[in-house]
Amino acid sequence: MNSYDALFKQARLQLDSLSKLSSLKEDPLEVMLEKNHLDRRDFIKWAASITAMLALPGHFTPLVADAVKLADRLPLVWLHLAECTGCSESLIRTDSPTIDSLIFDYVSLEYHETLMAASGWQAEENLENAIKNYAGRYILLIEGGVPTAMNGQYLTIGAQARTGVDLLHHAAASAAAIFSIGTCASFGGIQAAAPNPTGAKGVDKVISKPVINVPGCPPNAKNIVGTLVYFILFGTLPAIDVYSRPKWAYGNRIHDNCERRGHFDAGEFVETFGDGGAKEGWCLYKQGCKGPYTFNNCSVERFNQHTNWPIGAGHGCMGCSEPNFWDTMGPLEKPIDSHLLMGLNATADKIGTTLLTATAIGIGAHAVASLFAKSNDRNNEEEQS
Numbered sequence: 403m404n405s406y407d408a409l410f411k412q413a414r415l416q417l418d419s420l421s422k423l424s425s426l427k428e429d430p431l432e433v434m435l436e437k438n439h440l441d442r443r444d445f446i447k448w449a450a451s452i453t454a455m456l457a458l459p460g461h462f463t464p465l466v467a468d469a470v471k472l473a474d475r476l477p478l479v480w481l482h483l484a485e486c487t488g489c490s491e492s493l494i495r496t497d498s499p500t501i502d503s504l505i506f507d508y509v510s511l512e513y514h515e516t517l518m519a520a521s522g523w524q525a526e527e528n529l530e531n532a533i534k535n536y537a538g539r540y541i542l543l544i545e546g547g548v549p550t551a552m553n554g555q556y557l558t559i560g561a562q563a564r565t566g567v568d569l570l571h572h573a574a575a576s577a578a579a580i581f582s583i584g585t586c587a588s589f590g591g592i593q594a595a596a597p598n599p600t601g602a603k604g605v606d607k608v609i610s611k612p613v614i615n616v617p618g619c620p621p622n623a624k625n626i627v628g629t630l631v632y633f634i635l636f637g638t639l640p641a642i643d644v645y646s647r648p649k650w651a652y653g654n655r656i657h658d659n660c661e662r663r664g665h666f667d668a669g670e671f672v673e674t675f676g677d678g679g680a681k682e683g684w685c686l687y688k689q690g691c692k693g694p695y696t697f698n699n700c701s702v703e704r705f706n707q708h709t710n711w712p713i714g715a716g717h718g719c720m721g722c723s724e725p726n727f728w729d730t731m732g733p734l735e736k737p738i739d740s741h742l743l744m745g746l747n748a749t750a751d752k753i754g755t756t757l758l759t760a761t762a763i764g765i766g767a768h769a770v771a772s773l774f775a776k777s778n779d780r781n782n783e784e785e786q787s
């Protein structure tokens with residue numbers, strides 16, 4: 403039996419045992435899709451794309467489809483800590499609902515401060531009931547960093563003014579799995595930027611249970627849904643990298659799958675926004691693109707129903723899925739070490755060549771030579787004029 407056969411068997415067993423649980427929703431998935439003018443063909447196409455994104459072979463597609471149909475067996479508790487709600491917004495704010503966003507209507511979202519109708523004491527009661535009734539079964543999703551200074555007093559929630567730290571410990575204790583949604587929950591976020599007065603931290607630095615980080619500011623809805631589908635499908639957490647990010651989503655550098663990569667290798671860079679190179683779609687490295695240091699699947703999965711992504715739209719990657727990007731990746735529109743190594747007055751050419759030779763970002767020798775050549779050509783032209 404090869405490893406995919408074993409995985410297939412594991413998924414089938416997991417789905418069979420899930421199917422024995424009763425549904426927590428009134429309508430099956432098919433009815434919800436129909437209400438949103440989506441048919442079975444759309445759904446299977448979507449399931450095939452999720453299968454490919456999870457790096458599973460095509461014959462897993464029916465299993466992925468079954469896993470999504472069984473998502474109604476899954477209670478979800480979503481806590482908001484120190485954050486802007488942008489991750490929730492990115493998931494639910496679409497002019498026409500995608501299957502990605504519809505999944506969150508289909509799962510049993512027991513507690514979500516932005517979406518639930520209840521408020522005050524009733525909302526707190528809902529949370530307590532979910533934790534008690536679904537102990538050991540619910541998935542806990544956290545959006546936002548955890549302020550830990552002053553015993554967590556920088557963040558209090560609800561009528562009883564419980565601290566975010568306290569709520570997190572309470573909800574995490576009985577969770578079947580814990581996902582940190584977004585860079586704030588994963589690594590502390592912008593509120594953890596130096597000097598970090600609130601002592602904001604990522605969830606996995608506060609609790610001792612395993613946590614899957616799904617960073618991004620915001621994360622792609624596909625990465626949130628994919629993490630959920632993976633857990634339903636296998637009942638386990640996926641393979642992770644050193645920052646606890648699922649490898650299927652964060653295993654490759656933005657730079658390695660970027661459509662402008664050929665221009666990087668050829669030494670063709672946008673020198674200023676709006677110049678001829680920008681119009682030709684040349685590389686944005688000199689305009690501060692952090693794609694060479696950033697691991698995420700934006701270049702493949704894209705945003706807004708796969709229509710575009712930041713680099714496609716003409717701005718460099720900001721490194722939003724990396725820990726401490728708020729302190730280490732700025733200024734956002736300058737190459738990374740401009741202010742640290744060379745001083746702010748250093749030219750982009752010097753910075754570019756210094757970085758290209760000093761860091762292992764995978765550029766071919768011919769590209770370095772090409773960059774030097776272009777830089778020298780330009781300097782000669784400037785001297786002659």
Ligand code: SF4
Nearest residue numbers: 660663685686691693
């Ligand atoms: S530096 Fe940025 S724009 Fe250039 S190839 Fe790499 S990821 Fe793409």
Ligand code: SF4
Nearest residue numbers: 698700719720721722
């Ligand atoms: S392209 Fe870079 S900054 Fe933009 S969402 Fe992806 S990882 Fe974040």
